[in-house]
Amino acid sequence: MSFTSLVLKNLWRHKIRSLLAITGISLGIATIIALGAVADGMEQNLIATLRSGKADFSIGQANAPMIILSSVPQARVAEIARWEEVEQAVGALVSFSSFQNNPYFMAIGIEPEALDLGGVTILQGRPFAREDEILLGKMTAGTLNISLGESVSLDAQRLRVVGIYETGNLFQDAGALLYLPTLQKLKNRSGEITVILVKAKAGADLNRLTERVERAYKNELVTLRSAEEFNRNYQSLSLVRAGSWLVSLLALVIGGIGVVNTMMMSVFERTREIGILRAVGWRRWRVLQLVLGESLSLGMLAALAGTLMGWALARAVVLLPQARGLIAPAYGSELFLKALALSLVVGLLGGLYPAYRASKILPQEALRYE
């Protein structure tokens, strides 16, 4: 028998109590994994969106709470396109629409000549040429089993599918592209767009160009080149992250209290046993290590269980019809390491006081204890 096996035996002796403590922490860990994976997935998609195609950067409305709620006057596209450092500037309207029973379908209105700048590759058919034509992302076409030439309904407007496209971006490939004026009309947002995609001329200084945009349209427009800039300007992702941390923290505090309770009960019940250990020559430090070893093992087992639960939870969210195409969880090693570290910290903190109490047990007192 080794010291480690004694630690595990002690946990096994009170299976139900250990299981409850593990469940407490693992719920917090599962929340961290599930929400973290969703937020990371959203961020990765966002980066892909911002870097999609040949655009060097995007321009959105300053102070808009979410990118989808950004509103930029369409006239700005032509103004910026005239700048000498700019090779091409195109506007896109992004909007949630009702499509074949899905009320959260992402439709993007864009001019046909801007498809290349948007990184769109036509897999089948051709680009739209008329106001009543639409291109479907490959995921949309695949999931709904829609073929070229079929008529579909977008916000009750009948449109003919003339092509299937791919961008490599989950949001876009699970949506549809159509003629900008058509979407503006459908959404009653004439003269309005969501973002401007900008391609700079070769050799142009991108920093100076983005500064020029923000200076010229101060408090009106912001430029977006990275996820950090996106986070700074639009708080949706930050809010998801903050919310996820808050929920996780709460769950972990509850889990931590569970560990303290479990370990305190365990130490109290084993007063006599701990006295025996001290009497036969165990030092205080060794007793401390035993109890901390038990609480850390609870944390480690909770990390394992929580990771599995979190992974399953994120998978379940993806399978929801409302989330299909909008969420692709990303399971980075950093997320798992963070969850493991947190779980161990909760185990350690939860075990500190009971371990201290255990190490203070006097052998002669404990041996008298009944």
Added chain:
Amino acid sequence: MSEKIIIAKDLVKTYENGRTRALDGVSLEIFRGEAVAICGPSGSGKSTLLNLIGALDRPDSGELIVAGENLVRQRSDLADFRARKLGLIFQLHNLIPALTALENVLIPTLGINGGRREIQAQAKMLLERVGLHDKTHRRPPELSGGERQRVAVARALVNNPELILADEPTGSLDSKSEKQVLDLLRELQTERGVTLILVTHDPRVAQSADRVIELLDGCVRAPVAA
């Protein structure tokens, strides 16, 4: 039998802020290899004396040297001393119920760095020596009172101590088991050349020792040869 393993001078131990005087100036000497019984009625201070010799408690005043260690001047945790020099046997055997007989014997060695395989072999050998070779994987609730106490004897010897302290080791046993355990303790003490101190209130048990030290009201009465 010339080397003194225990030297106690004027040991005083009080409880309840001095209101109860458990030991009132106890002086004694015990030699290496001796089997000594400390006997006396309930409340005479024998368990308190054993706790002091076993480094489980400290005297209020007096001198106490055990196996070359001055236990009064030593300020640090005496756990290391107990682990290296002592083997303790209690009346209620004090085994850990969730662990097997073998694991209980190994418990004192878990804090010690050393070859696990050798220690494991030593523990098995001891269980065999106390007649429990076929019960190494039984837990205490599956063993009889006598068997449990024999596991406790094996546990007390696993760290090769210089001194075995047994507090009423047969107090909870029937007469047959009592004889078995006492015989075993004496055999092992002789085989290993260790010093044995038996604390008992039972004169029959005290008779099994080489020498008897009788305590009454916290004081040593004149030592009596067994």
